[in-house]
Amino acid sequence: MDNLNLISNFAEFKELKNIDKSTMIGVLEDVFRHLLIKTYETDENFDIIINADKGDLEIWRNRIIVEDSQVENPNQQISISDARKLDETYEVGEEVADEIKLDSFGRRAVLSLRQNLASRILDLEKANLFEKYSERVGEIITGEVYQVWKKEILVLDDEDNELILPKSEQIPSDFFRKGDTIRAIVSKVEMRNNSPVIILSRTAPEFLERLFEQEVPEIFDGLITIKKIVRIPGERAKVAVESYDERIDPVGACVGMKGSRIYSIVKELRNENIDVVNWTANTQLLIQRALNPAKISSITIDEEKKTASVYLKPSEVSLAIGKGGLNIRLASMLTGYDIDVYRDVEEEDVDLQEFSDEIDQWIIDALKGIGCDTAKSVLEISPDDLVRRTDLEEETIREVISILKSEFE
Template sequence: MNKEILMVAEAVSNEKGVEERIIFEAIEQALATATKKRYEEGANIRVVIDPLTGDYETFRWWDVMPDDVLAELGTQLTTDEALEKDPSLKPGDRFEEQVENIGFGRIAAQTAKQVIVQRVKEAERELIINRFRHRVGELLNGTVKKVTRDHIVVDFGDNAEGLLPREELVGREIFRVNDRTRAVLTGIREDVRGPQLAISRAVPEMLTLLFAIEVPEIAEGVIEIKGAARDPGQRAKIAVKSKDARIDPVGACVGMRGARVQAVSGELDDERVDIILWDDNPAQLVINAMAPAEVESIVVDEDAKSMDVAVAADNLAQSIGKGGQNVRLASQLTGWAINVMTVEDAEDKQMAEAVTIVENFMRVLDIDQDVAEVLVEEGFTSIEEVAYVPLDEMSAIDGFDEEVAEELRARAKDALLTMALTSEEELAAGDPADDLLEMEGMERALAFKLASKGVCTMEDLAELAVDDLIEIEEMSEEAAAALIMTARAPWFADEA
């Protein structure tokens, strides 16, 4: 019998690759479960197996409870019962005694088998999780095990399976059972049937990892991949930078006669890959990312993190790309919002903006058109810039002297102060009610602004139309509608 226990532990351990310690624990649990069936009342049982000989001992134990707690029959002892067994026992102690072993017979063996299977599954699950926990983001090689309508199951060996959803495939690629494939491990999902590796071939990391395989300079750290953007199976852009001035990063990634980039493209269902040179200057980076389109001019708005890119009219379609693909990928790669327009449209927009700024300067600073136009030509776009520009910088403008510069700065500062006071007065003019201030989605500044316009309660807000709210506070129609519907919620509650 003891030899049988050792044989079972060794056989299961070798077959499943699980430590014998875990198998012994499962057998101990099975024997304890079988032993409990001897007792009509509940019983606390533990079994200890000697892993060298297979000998085992069985123990039953009780917890000693204080006098003011009702002891459970079979698993707990009152203080008096405990003292009868051992005078040294006190509440909180545990009394244990050895009981007769149950034979490792058919019933115990069946129970042991069930417990062993469960414990082995748990152990295998833990092994897989530990094996892949630190490999998230890596490229894995596997074999297609199963193909369904919704996903593909990829076998990575040692009971590790990856789930590749159809939407994470590249283009129209087709897989069959036993096909070899590669995918990026994006995460580990724990399931009742065991852990499943979430994998993808559509993420940008798939592209960068394939280039790291094909381009030795990337693997060696000489060339760095700074970013990647993809429309899986159609087109991608990747930005590279060389740490060695003697090495052309774009040429290295393209390879002799395009061999390297073609190898990557072939792995990704002939996905077209644009390799661009990384530049720390955001404007130049966007110009590079727009390739193969040629950029005529570019205007950067750092506050909005956007750029207006002007191209020739006959180059506009190529710049935007099919379905906006080229500009969308360039935007994803650079992290900047890109607005593509013709040179003529860009000039019209700049002229319109310049006219608006000139009119604003004339009105706020009380200056004539010629002076306002000079300020715009010198790059001033706001009252704040005029107010806080260094005196020597402004006085150096052609036609300005120190006196004119000081006067313009003083007027700008006075205008800013007046605007600040006016804003405070508008906010103080109305006093929003508590229900408006505490309404979900309401910001305090907006509540006071609404109150200054006579919208002081949720009821007032509920009676507004979307256009009315947008006139008071600039926001999207969706945001305005959401606020109004929140304010109207009590109406529907009353009806209900």
């Protein structure tokens, strides 16, 4: 039949959208049946024959032969005279099948059909894309940066599907140009205005987990299990790992010979420092490992409040807190306990709280905020450093130092 390029157009859609043959035939038949119902008010006595491989489509109408004077519904009945024009052997009561040419529907109906077909294909592609990426949530994908905007990056996958990497899901030091190759995990897939939106992430803990699976065969094979990952993207991360095989050192396996395995992960994450911790169900030991490299003297744990008081030598406090407080923040996130750090008070030293009758509490709190909870820990720091680190006035610092010094005279 004269299909006015409808089938060839559909074949192009199939090629572009990767739609399977059975779905293609189903959509095409459904679109034509909609046209038949619109034209003839029913499609029950019509057969649609589709050959997707050749691009052929035929529509046949089946009608019952009746006497010339008894035709009540020309769509479902045909007179014996008209039937014998097709074949002289026809008799009343038999069924006649005649082909319906597409151009008989009229130009407007054909244009409407083409628009309907294009719309159905587009909807089908959206549904396929949504389903495909919904199944890939949590997986790493590699794409090409197509467009860089202020709030997000447009990424194309290997099938030219559009993916979005929001600014909030980028590592702070990430910098991409058009054409760059990018790796990220599929964070979520959602429908907006009836279109699927695939959101990527480079800051999610799962991204770091997938990278470890790619770089460490023991993790991929299940010999080592990642128990928990906490991150401050681009700055520092802590990864707790466990092995059920006593012959395998989980931390050593993850780091690799001379850091060979972890190096590529650190590079991918823009030099994010990664601490690999040996997991344990012993809370005290886990906190101790999480605060590494600081050496802990003792720990007091409150299980109800989920808090831990950690005591260290004065020289270890800064190591436990870490640059910008990152180490203690991540340790708290990893263990699930709110960790407070205290200096071990020597016999000759005096707890800062003992001076509350001479020094205002808000000043004591400011000093404690920088890790100074004893008199000597304050006196060990120069006045200028105390002013800079506490934001207290120089005169206030001088008064505090004078009070503390008088205690030891």
